[in-house]
Amino acid sequence: MTASARPDARRNASPHLYGRxxxxxxxxxxxxxxxxxxxxxxxxxxxxxxxxxxxxxxxxxxxxxxxxxxxxxxxxxxxxxxxxxxxxxxxxxxxxxxxxxxxxxxxxxxxxxxxxxxxxxxxxxxxxxxxxxxxxxxxxxxxxxxxxxxxxxxxxxxxxxxxxxxxxxxxxxxxxxxxxxxxxxxxxxxxxxxxxxxxxxxxxxxxxxxxxxxxxxxxxxxxxxxxxxxxxxxxxxxxxxxxxxxxxxxxxxxGFQATEDARRHLWRTYRDALAPLDGVTLVDVDVEHAVPHLCQVRVPNRDEVFANLRGRDIGVGVHYPPNHLQPAFAAWHRCLPATEQAGEEILSLPFHQHLTETDIDRVVTSLEQALKSVGGS
Known part of the structure; x- marks a missing residue:
């Protein structure tokens, strides 16, 4: 894989291969x-x-x-x-x-x-x-x-x-x-x-x-x-x-031990970089025991922040829209307030083993700018 082809913060997720x-x-x-x-x-x-x-x-x-x-x-x-x-x-x-x-x-x-x-x-x-x-x-x-x-x-x-x-x-x-x-x-x-x-x-x-x-x-x-x-x-x-x-x-x-170490390191790097941001809550994965699959935050005005970050070429995603609100599952709808609120706030940040600390800094800086832009400050 060439340097120019390396998946970066433009991708929300990407497979990591070990070359064999x-x-x-x-x-x-x-x-x-x-x-x-x-x-x-x-x-x-x-x-x-x-x-x-x-x-x-x-x-x-x-x-x-x-x-x-x-x-x-x-x-x-x-x-x-x-x-x-x-x-x-x-x-x-x-x-x-x-x-x-x-x-x-x-x-x-x-x-x-x-x-x-x-x-x-x-x-x-x-x-x-x-x-x-x-x-x-x-x-x-x-x-x-x-x-x-x-x-x-x-x-x-x-x-x-x-x-x-x-x-x-x-x-x-x-x-x-x-x-x-x-x-x-x-x-x-x-x-x-x-x-x-x-x-x-x-x-x-x-x-x-x-x-x-x-x-x-x-x-x-x-x-x-x-x-x-x-x-x-x-x-x-x-x-x-x-x-x-x-x-x-x-x-x-x-290669899984390397995967385990890398994903925990990335999640902790995000945690430290996100700590100073007001209005952002990192979803806890229990990183001491988990091999993280996602790095998610909760933000106000999520849809606007999502669009703003996409406009900045940051590969954010949403995992997942609540299923009880899906048309296919409407017959089993129940009122689930915590799920519904999370469904309006969660944002998945780019998270894969190709990311560098520079990539993470760019994601977090862009998130800070998006929050300010959406909030009008």
Whole structure:
């Protein structure tokens, strides 16, 4: 990549590659096994080792991970899934894909994450699962309420799309017993180009997830090669992760410590640079435990500030418009004041590993100027 092509503050997010991904892809292409293969299975083993869990099941995307986890949990029509409105629409679409009903809940305005109490207060007799979102990479410790939810037959499914590598105490997210879903999309902390992972709670659950991701077929690809037939035990989808994507993920995993260090350093650099600005509140990600996926601030007159910064060639974004206000989800609208206020104020600053401290200074200076311009001072 030439210096002129380096992603900078004009980009809100950008993949970070370690330079070996192209060779890894070429190796798969030369080997001739492009779909699910031993490369995919090696990626699963490596992720399981990294997280300190017995098994990890790779799927085609983070959305596929959520959909598969819900299916594996037996969640379907007539049941509710409690979910914060402040998330990407994929979380809600996965709930609808199994025929369940989303029950939107509010968030802690300081973290943009749902709290234990908000989850528990929303549980009804129809609740089949709670689906907390680890927003921006911030870990949520749900161990206290999970015992009570287990007793009530309510499954905890973590949407950890933003949170690969983050920790609960000394343990990585995914290693504390919840059914956890990761995304390895283009701009996630670890990218496969596109991909996802489900962390099952039991061997039986792992087997169910594997069957679902392979169209309900019981036998593995290797087993099917040695028989004249195969058996389909139930509903399934073609959700396998290709060897091409897994090869990229393996390289990314090798470099993940550098990713973790870099993203924490960038977030802290923003924190220090933003501290003197009046009217700007940095959204807390718990950087000591999180591998940050976003750097977000809350500002007055957000839409005007957004337009002003875009005019200054600063790649700001909004993650995310609240889902309970979306036309597609209007049937499940509830009054969620903290979410609605955040939806009017949050602004995602450029955040990727190509940024330099000079880039960050430019972003913060531009933000200060935009606030003054919009405020008329």
């Amino acid at each position: 991904e192209t060779a890894a892809i070429a190796g798969v292409l030369e080997g001739g096994q492009y779909g699910h293969s031993d490369v995919t299975e090696e990626f699963e083993r490596r992720i399981a080792d990294f997280l300190g869990v017995p098994e990890a099941v790779a799927v085609a995307s983070g959305t596929a991970a959520l959909h598969t986890a819900l299916l594996a949990s037996g969640i379907g029509p007539g049941r509710e899934v409690i979910v914060p409105s402040m998330t990407f629409c994929a979380t809600v679409q996965a709930i609808l894909a199994v025929g369940a009903t989303p029950r939107f809940v509010d968030i802690d305005p300081a973290t943009l994450c749902v709290s234990d109490q908000l989850l528990m207060d929303a549980v009804t007799d129809k609740t089949a699962a709670v689906l907390p979102v680890l927003f921006g990479g911030r870990p949520i410790d749900l161990r206290v309420i999970r015992e009570e939810l287990d007793e009530r037959g309510v499954v905890v499914i973590e949407d950890a799309a933003h949170a690969f590598g983050s920790r609960h105490g000394t343990r990585r997210v995914g290693a504390d017993g919840a059914l956890t879903c990761f995304s390895f999309g283009p701009v996630k902390n670890l990218t496969c180009g596109q991909g996802g992972m489900v962390i099952p709670r039991t061997p039986a659950e792992a087997d169910t997830i594997r069957r679902i991701r392979l169209l309900g077929v019981v036998q593995s690809q290797g087993e099917r090669a040695n028989t004249t037939s195969y058996r389909v035990d139930g509903f399934g989808l073609r959700y396998q992760l290709s060897a091409i994507n897994a090869a990229v993920g393996l390289v990314q995993l090798d």
